[in-house]
Amino acid sequence: MSLLKLTEVTMNFGGLTALKSFNLELAPGEIVGLSGPNGAGKTTVFNVITGVYEPSHGQIFFMEQEITGMRPDLITKAGIARTFQNIRLFKGLSVMENVLIAHHLHLKANYLAAMLKLPGYRREEREMRERSLALLERVGLADLRDEQAGALPYGMQRRLEIARALATNPKLLLLDEPAAGMNPKEAEDLTAFIKEIQTEFDLTIFLIEHHMDVVMNISELIYVLDYGMTIAGGKPAEVQNNQRVIEAYLGVNEDVED
Amino acid sequence: MAEQKRRNQILTTVSILLLLGFIYFAENYLDLYIVRILNVCAIYAILGMSMNLINGFTGLFSLGHAGFMAVGAYTTALLTMPPAVKQQIFYLTPLIKPLDQMNLAFPLALLVGGLLTALVGSMIAAPVLRLKGDYLAIATLGFAEIIRVVFTNTQSITNGALGLKGIPALTNLWWSFGTAAFTLVVLLSLINSSYGRALKAIREDETAAEAMGINLAKHKTLSFVTGAFFAGIGGGLLGNLLGTIDPKMFSFMFTFNILLIVVLGGMGSLTGSIISAFIVTFANEYLRFLDESINLGFFVLRGKVGMRSVVFSATLMFVVLFYRHGLMGSKEFSWDRLLASRVCQRMQGCFKKRLLKGGYDQ
Numbered sequence: 379m380s381l382l383k384l385t386e387v388t389m390n391f392g393g394l395t396a397l398k399s400f401n402l403e404l405a406p407g408e409i410v411g412l413s414g415p416n417g418a419g420k421t422t423v424f425n426v427i428t429g430v431y432e433p434s435h436g437q438i439f440f441m442e443q444e445i446t447g448m449r450p451d452l453i454t455k456a457g458i459a460r461t462f463q464n465i466r467l468f469k470g471l472s473v474m475e476n477v478l479i480a481h482h483l484h485l486k487a488n489y490l491a492a493m494l495k496l497p498g499y500r501r502e503e504r505e506m507r508e509r510s511l512a513l514l515e516r517v518g519l520a521d522l523r524d525e526q527a528g529a530l531p532y533g534m535q536r537r538l539e540i541a542r543a544l545a546t547n548p549k550l551l552l553l554d555e556p557a558a559g560m561n562p563k564e565a566e567d568l569t570a571f572i573k574e575i576q577t578e579f580d581l582t583i584f585l586i587e588h589h590m591d592v593v594m595n596i597s598e599l600i601y602v603l604d605y606g607m608t609i610a611g612g613k614p615a616e617v618q619n620n621q622r623v624i625e626a627y628l629g630v631n632e633d634v635e636d
Numbered sequence: 637m638a639e640q641k642r643r644n645q646i647l648t649t650v651s652i653l654l655l656l657g658f659i660y661f662a663e664n665y666l667d668l669y670i671v672r673i674l675n676v677c678a679i680y681a682i683l684g685m686s687m688n689l690i691n692g693f694t695g696l697f698s699l700g701h702a703g704f705m706a707v708g709a710y711t712t713a714l715l716t717m718p719p720a721v722k723q724q725i726f727y728l729t730p731l732i733k734p735l736d737q738m739n740l741a742f743p744l745a746l747l748v749g750g751l752l753t754a755l756v757g758s759m760i761a762a763p764v765l766r767l768k769g770d771y772l773a774i775a776t777l778g779f780a781e782i783i784r785v786v787f788t789n790t791q792s793i794t795n796g797a798l799g800l801k802g803i804p805a806l807t808n809l810w811w812s813f814g815t816a817a818f819t820l821v822v823l824l825s826l827i828n829s830s831y832g833r834a835l836k837a838i839r840e841d842e843t844a845a846e847a848m849g850i851n852l853a854k855h856k857t858l859s860f861v862t863g864a865f866f867a868g869i870g871g872g873l874l875g876n877l878l879g880t881i882d883p884k885m886f887s888f889m890f891t892f893n894i895l896l897i898v899v900l901g902g903m904g905s906l907t908g909s910i911i912s913a914f915i916v917t918f919a920n921e922y923l924r925f926l927d928e929s930i931n932l933g934f935f936v937l938r939g940k941v942g943m944r945s946v947v948f949s950a951t952l953m954f955v956v957l958f959y960r961h962g963l964m965g966s967k968e969f970s971w972d973r974l975l976a977s978r979v980c981q982r983m984q985g986c987f988k989k990r991l992l993k994g995g996y997d998q
Contacts, residue, residue, distance in 0.1 A: 459847075468844065
């Protein structure tokens with residue numbers, strides 16, 4: 379059984395084809411990488427999966443259910459959470475609030491019950507706080523829970539964004555360049571962290587990554603995109619030596635032709 | 637901590653009692669002019685808070701408040717006016733059937749006014765809230781103008797451009813301050829709840845909020861409709877305070893005044909809106925001399941009607957340019973912060989010194 383399946387997904391923006399006939403199948407428990415040069419269409423894949431864009435062609439299935447063109451919040455509710463390439467925390471709110479907000483989609487109490495603070499809502503609020511605090515403890519941010527999210531150092535903001543995504547209780551976690559802007563040591567810590575949460579929260583992880591060593595280290599499978607097309611897919615070692623991948627990253631030596 | 641909490645509780649209780657005492661005193665002993673200004677203050681506080689929920693907490697730049705107020709004001713006025721008065725003022729076209737005999741108690745009329753405004757808000761929410769930023773502002777502004785034009789032309793319901801006269805003066809300080817307190821309690825409780833956090837998340841980053849599973853359309857509508865409800869109630873209180881209303885009253889200038897209060901008090905601070913409602917309303921009265929001629933002895937400044945508005949516009953520009961957080965930023969009033977403030981510390985210091993000195997004298 380596949381957890382996520384994309385069949386022949388194409389995304390056109392006017393005359394530009396950002397993604398062409400993209401196929402993907404993720405099995406539960408996998409960590410899969412998506413790589414490729416700048417502008418290859420990697421983030422478009424994420425935006426199509428999470429419902430930010432509706433694909434021009436093709437279908438997307440999550441746990442055997444079609445989710446093509448569904449509203450982003452419903453897709454998140456179904457169990458797909460994401461982080462963003464350029465961190466998108468609720469900067470003006472506290473660390474704790476950021477995580478609490480991600481619990482909101484599971485809230486059962488209605489608007490009036492929450493406004494009147496009825497007992498049912500109070501219990502849910504207490505549970506949300508407990509779970510948020512546990513999550514923050516897990517990612518090592520519990521002491522900073524009252525700090526403004528935007529004031530945290532970069533690495534911690536990345537962690538908070540992952541914690542916030544975990545709070546939605548996902549089955550599939552999409553990480554968009556989690557190691558961007560990190561030095562090798564930080565990237566190494568992050569790799570270990572991702573592996574830990576993967577087992578701990580029983581997640582399937584699909585990540586976009588430029589850092590080749592991170593991708594190689596962590597992923598069981600890697601897909602490589604260039605100009606919206608899949609140019610390679612397979613085990614890290616195979617992909618690394620693939621001629622088209624090398625060309626896509628380094629360019630073709632035109633003198634050698636013929 | 638516990639001691640501090642107890643101190644704050646005592647301070648709050650004492651303040652509420654003082655406020656109640658003051659309202660009693662004002663109602664019975666202060667002159668009507670001051671009482672009227674105080675009423676307007678409280679009503680503007682309600683309007684400011686309701687607009688702050690939409691603009692400050694949810695980040696929806698809506699300029700439709702005058703429209704909401706108009707709906708609330710007309711509804712409450714029509715429901716509280718005695719049938720005889722209605723018959724008298726609707727001399728061009730009689731008032732339509734059930735309305736001409738209807739007469740409800742004031743609180744009930746206010747509630748109906750609020751609910752009807754909320755209904756109108758929910759009807760325009762669906763098309764309007766698809767828009768963002770400037771476009772939303774223009775669309776909501778257009779809505780308010782449409783309401784005004786409709787009210788000018790529905791002679792048999794609103795009496796058209798003639799407006800409503802002889803609305804019973806039912807608004808007193810108890811009603812206006814009571815409603816303001818009720819609004820504050822309800823909205824504070826809302827913004828501190830999970831729904832309130834969701835609204836703030838939408839303000840901070842819509843894309844991220846949606847990716848976190850927040851239904852944007854639903855939550856924006858909730859905020860918009862709740863804001864409309866309280867704006868309608870505020871409008872109802874205002875109509876029954878002034879005694880006359882006409883469509884011209886609810887022009888963009890009215891929305892602008894409320895916006896001034898919200899920005900000055902701090903987008904995202906309910907207590908800030910209350911404080912600035914009082915400041916703006918009192919300033920509006922005490923700056924009246926600007927509209928009149930000023931005799932400087934050697935030179936007489938000719939008064940220009942509208943100079944006050946210039947002062948307010950300039951203030952708004954100044955605040956937006958140099959002091960964007962307003963009086964309170966996005967923080968709410970708290971005793972801890974007030975007592976820790978520099979002014980307060982100095983006052984306490986002086987007080988203690990006096991006490992010590994007094995001790996030596998003896």
